[in-house]
Amino acid sequence: MLPWVYEFRWDAGHIIFLGVFFSVLIIIASTLMRALMRAIGDFKNRRVDHVMWEVAFEDLPEPARACRHQLSGEVAHRTCPNEFDCRDCVSHELFLRANPVPPAGTGPQAPEEEQLFGLSFPLDRYYDRGHTWVKPAADGTLLVGLNDLGTRLLGSVENIQLPEIGSTMHVHGTAWQVSTRGADTRILSPVEGTVVDVGGPGKEWYLKVRPEGNGDALRHLLRGAEIKPWLTRELERLQFALSEDGVGMSLADGGVPVEDLPRSAPKADWDAVWGEMFLEA
Amino acid sequence: MDKLLITRGVQRSPFWKFILWILPWAMLLAWGLYGAYLCLAEGLNQTNMDNRFAFGLWIYLDLTVIAFGAGAFFTGFLLYILKRHELKSVINSAVVLGLICYSGAIVVLMVDVGQPLRAWFTFWHPNVHSMLTEVTFCLTLYLTVLILEYAPIVMKNRQIRKVPSYLVFEFNLHKLMVVFAGVGAFLSFFHQGSLGGLYGVLRGRPFAFREDLGIWPSTFFLFVLSAMAAGPSFVLLTTWLVEKLSKKRLVKRETMSYLGKLSGVMLIIYILFKSVDTLIWINSTSPSSGFPAFEYYDRAAFGTWVLFAEVVLFGLLPALVLLRKKLRERMVWLIPSAVFVLAGVALNRFVLTIQTLALPTLVFDEFLSYMPSWQEVATFSMVIAYGVLLYSLSFRYLHLFPQERELTQPY
């Protein structure tokens, strides 16, 4: 096997055969090393959250990855290639240029209510695909909270793990963890920045974050007229996720979704539903 | 706990049902392990192999499962190198199948050789001219590759993925999968070929011996081609079986049909070459070494029907079906055709391993038969059971079919 081992000969057969063998071995090993180095690099560059979201996003069913411009009807079918991060999306730029998002109630459409399908979606804030909202505060910080659908989806939360003050948030990294009914759910962070204060369920907001980066910080979030089509679709998905199990419950209870969905439908596979709705694979 | 290991959003049968399914296979595995233990502890006298039938059921099994396992490299190659993205939905399953086939083959090989503790001599003192050396090196390397391909699938298990370092590593490894796909294809080409060469080089067995094309006998290339025909069919068939057993749609029909087409195309090429090769062998190779070819088919058990079955019944016939779009889009045609493809390749491996050894070389020697002992069958079953178990576990706890969720969600 090695030149100094008995029976090795410097002939064509040995050189080619063992040459190929060692080359392949080196390729395999170096690829492995490369993956390892990159992984270490990701850790060093604090890209872990990003990577985890990217992997999760890849694993979402294709319909769950629909582009916001598909939801708004601007394009018939488009799957988001940027893990719902529109900040650097060239297409988003082009879509926007062609068709700026009118703030709710100001566009050609009818003015939006804050109430959609019986859910409260105030227009003074931005919404992330992971059912959080962001509201810029006066002091330049951003308030982050769970939207009405998200709140009702989780119902009464048994345990919540909020980040420590001073910790860093990344877009679509983990904002906080919720565990209820034996299942863990991570809530995606809609923004990037440092946590300066924490709230929680029952408070106005969950996190107060000092944003990082430039003015693009909120560009990837849904706003105004985009909310309704998105929410419509989310409710459809929810409806399906719930019906899949044969629970067959209807979301709406007299037109308004109930306050605590899990309690009203305890038999449903909430673990799957949360995974579906909070974009976790 | 079991629930929390299952990929979110996919439906799996209740745990007790799963245990019920696993149990018989686990028992088969245990029986097989006992058989293999006997062979290792007492020696190969436990088998019905002998000096004339030096290779038996196990080598046949090895050759066949490795041909079937070719789906892994072929799918990987098409997906990562040729960017046929429609195969993304079966690649994970193909990788698991490949891993099962190859690791199973290597386990059986370790029982089959008389001195497994010295098997590493092949690496330390390799005879680079031996096809078996090539096979050993390639199989080991490729098994490593398969493990590296399988690792990301495991790391994406619902619980394991929670460990950030695993997931980040998986992410980066997956990005480099194209390298492994390339290496896998390269290695597979050689070892699938070398497995064919294994018999093709046997100058002393004119039934198996074939002329060289370049530095390898023609069986080298025939094996590569037939493995490439069998691989997709095997993936197709297992997927279909899993769909039937789990009562779920896992893969789009177009993908199934595409796999069928792949098989068909490779098969027709293979059959073409095989026919030419057979004609050359009958008319030139074999007679020139003093062996009239028709004598091979002079035996009751191995008549010319074998050749007919291999080339026409299990070759041309399924190939033609699979090449017709209308037919392969219908499951009633697609699935039996895949079965036929596999049967053809399995028969080819059978003929090459068993018939070669059964036929006498010396004029005064006799045609021999061989029936495996229960220990051999047990060891064989061990691999089957191991395969079913590993696949079942993978199917339950790993995300084998990326399309599964969307296929069960109608939007």
Added chain:
Amino acid sequence: MQKGALWFLSGFGLALLIGWYAFPQLLYRSVDQPVQFSHAVHAGEAVGMTCDGCHAVSDDGRFAGIPTLEQCAGCHVDVLGASEAEKYFVEEYVRQEREVPWHVYARQPDNAHFSHADHVKVGEIACERCHGPHGTSETLRPFEENRITGYSRDIWGVNISGVKSNPWEGMKMDDCVACHKENNRRSACLACHK
């Protein structure tokens, strides 16, 4: 990071300790020779014997190896000197006509064929080339047997790493082959395997 490195290093260090120190201790079993023997006395001026006086090659090319009791008894029919070892030897073995169960340092396995005639008479290789200068040794060192293989430690060489500091250390096939290659001798397996 620092803490983690400590764990890693302690594992590393322990492995080194086990691998380099404990392993050879465990691998070899040390046995004393049944009788002490001084090559120096026998080959020294007082007695003046040569190697082939006891370790002879016969006419048919077979090597006698360690002399039998008969040869020893040729002189030691009675106690000749003052040493305890000799007295013990005469009483325990010569008088009782028991062969001494010597442990042979250079014992090769059954599958190796080694012709002393070939190497010494034709190849003109000195005994010391392979056996070292033990003709001048005062005592017999303990015989160390590999617990797994049953080989004498001399086959592998004293140093567990396989590094040899003297030309006669090591009697593995690699060592034979190295010399054969150097001198362009037979290289076929069957030349030395039986």
Added chain:
Amino acid sequence: MPLTLTRRNVLKFVGGSIAGMMVTPLPWKLLDDVAIWTQNGPWIPKVPRGPITTAFSTCALCSAGCGIQARCVNTIPYALSGIRNHPANNGTLCPSGVAGHHLAYHPLRLKSPVQLFRREETIEVQPVSSEEILGKISAAVAISRNAGEGTLALLDQRPGRSVSLFYRNQLAMHGRGVYLVSPTDPILITQCLDEMVGTSFGPVGYNLERVRTVLSFSAPVLDGWGTPVQTSKMLAHRGSSGQKGARVIQIDSRYSRSAQLADQWIPIKPNTEAALAFGLAHVLLREGLYDKALIQSRALDFQTKGKHSYFDLVGRFTPDHTAECTGVSRDVIVATARALAAQGPSLVIGDGDSGGGPLGREAEMAVWGINILLGALGSNGAIVHHRAVPAPKEFSANGLSPVQGVSDIPDHSIGVLLIDASEQGDPLPWSLLERKLIPDQSLVVAFSPTLTGLAQHTHYIIPTPAHLEALTDVPTMLSSATGTFSVSSPLLRRPEGTMDAREIMGKIFEVEGTLEELLKQRTSAIFESRRGRVFKASTGSSVQLTELGSSDELWAELTAGGMWMDDPVRSKPLPEFHFMGRSPAAYERMLDAGEGISSSNEPDAPRKITVLPYGRRAEVGGAQLSPLMTKLYQESGLHRSSKVAVLNPATAKEFNVANGGRGTLVTERGTQEVTIRVDGAVMPGVAEIAVSPEPVGQAGTEIVQEQDILELIVPDQAPTWRAFRATLQKA
């Protein structure tokens, strides 16, 4: 900062250990050592180490007396070869002889006396003291002598040895002693000649050097019958040697090895050899191809008035009639007779196959008859006189018990049966011996080194030294032209607890002396005869006996692979004789033998087949066979297992059995499972079955009884067991 034990840290520790291990010799040396362990482990047999020496002796497995040269390690023989230029074997050995040094390690070797208890299929052995057995024998011998109940019989499976003379002497003195030999023993063949001549004609042998045509009646002439040198000479004209050899015609019901090798094979219906002999004589007489003057002057029953004569007898066996009896075509009979007369000197050999039993007295006399007609007993013939090997004076002829074949004594007459050398000699159906014993009252003891063959049927076995452990002399072979004498000296130390037969008999009859003394006395007798030549193994050449200085010198040569060969003598002229022997109903007996009431002539019972057992001399005997041979022979297909019946394809079809299938043979004595082999060369209507030991495992307290085809023989059927009828069913 304490080191907390977390999973992470454990992993790091393990990682560090693995990394560290990789840079130590541990994994690599272990890998290497484990591989060496697989090459050298304790379960792999180790070769002996020690001084290599050469020793000489003589093989005593049969009476060929081959010189053996043994390579020994630590004085233990590990390989045997023939002594170059030795008159018997000239540097070669037969397969049994080559593996002779294995016999001491036979798996069924006995090293202490045992008592046997027979179960259904197994034999249980229990240790017992030799004193106890000897006491029982002595008591029984005394009863036999004093009370006259039953005889004291000794079956000698190797007659002709010096110790055999001692036995005969002691038996004669006992009064009711009977000295028995196997019905197949060549001694009985010369007895037939004695019966024809009326007195002892004297020892005869074959001078094969003179022979141009050999006609063999089923004798394995080319298969271990003569010495290797003789066989080699008979085959000398084969291949590229350019030498001349004898033309061999083999008359055989079986496609035996000799039939395969012979120049001509004449297949014959089983048990019709006598008819063929008469048929051949008929042609010789009719065509005048014999020495009329000699026959006229010496033959007393050639043509006698008023009485049935040999001429009348032979006259009945016209070629056509003979053809009908024997199945040999008329033309072949005539041509063979003419060839014998024309291409002389010719020799006709009787002697049956050692596995298949004797031809029978009448057939043997018929064969001698042809030899006489052909002049083979004349001064230029191939059958020559020689002198008996000199023996000490006390063994003079009148002091010896007569030699009797087992079949020749009355049934239920033996009170004590001692079997010497039961591991040797030709196989003998136990049923034949059993019916000679007084039922339920007899005592049977074997002297044997192994629990094989006839010894398995006895009550007690006293272990004797095995081949090459024992000191023994080798008697003259029937095929030898002169008397020979050689001594097989031990090459191996005999185990404690074994006794040679002389010691045992000495204790029974209370006679002092040892075997060595006996053999030395004989050696002195030879030396004093001042006759013959001595082959010396040390020089590979022969010298005149007179060149040796003393009897001790002769003894030294004989015990070191040497051989004494008597000088040839002029053959005595043929005295007056009876072609048909002297018994009162000679003609009728001969006629019956010729016309045959043989089993094959019985009306064809459905599903009955003629079984032809067969074997090879010195190989089949009582299984004195190296365990290596039983295995190797079967592996190479050279010798069939005793569990295989070989049939002609037509016969197989008739009995509805297929090649490789199983069949069951049934007689009144029992059943035997056999595997069917189909061979186109075999005679239709017969099943050839070997009588040879099967491979055996290590001996425990219980061993499996040997079951060979001879067990199926129904004792009253016939004096010989060359062919018997059995039902063959598909199993």
Added chain:
Amino acid sequence: MDQTTVKKSRYGMAIDLDRCTGCGACLIACAVENNVSPGQPKVNERNGTTWMRVFEVQDGRPFPDAQTAFIPMMCQQCEVETPCVSVCPQNAVEVDPETGIVGQIPQRCLGCRYCMTACPYHARYYNWWDPKWPDGMEKALNPDVAPRMRGVVEKCNFCHGRLHEARARAAAQGSRQINPSDYIPACVEACPVQAIAFGDLNDESTDVALLARSERAFRFLARLGTETKVYYLSGRDWVRRLADRELARSKKETLHG
């Protein structure tokens, strides 16, 4: 002093099938010489070990005209494209360039049995069982040949132990050249009818070289092109036609036609 002064040999054999009586002394002598174990009682003709196998062959004519010959078959020592050498994955088989003998080293062998499938003569044997000798018989093994272990392949090597012995004997006299009469394989020595000749085919004067050139000489499966060094001799046409299947077939046709 260098290797070139040592004569290169091509040891070969010539077996006279017209002389062979099928007695089997050769195969017994072989087994004794080479420490082939007696094996277990369960051993049969297909899974036992015998470096030499004697085939009994017939010309196929029916009773009573059948003719028989015996063919001792051992490793034929193929010289060209030796089938077993190229297939062995770990160099356990090789052709010794100095002697032409195909050597099989059981200690290197991993027991894959590929060489056995490669050998057209079925001259290779696998140790299906642990080699075992009856009690005490290990002391009577040939010290010049190492016993093999279970799970490896073995075969005839022209009694290489005897070549070692011959070389040592020569070396004791200070010579590199063996005396040809010191090196005779056990089967050759044992054959009671001297049907086997052995020697150096390179040396034109040896019996075996002469016989190999004789008109009666042929080799089995010669058309495979492996240039075996074991020659067979027969003047009988039907025996010579057993050399390969094409020849055997041509006989049948002439018989029928």
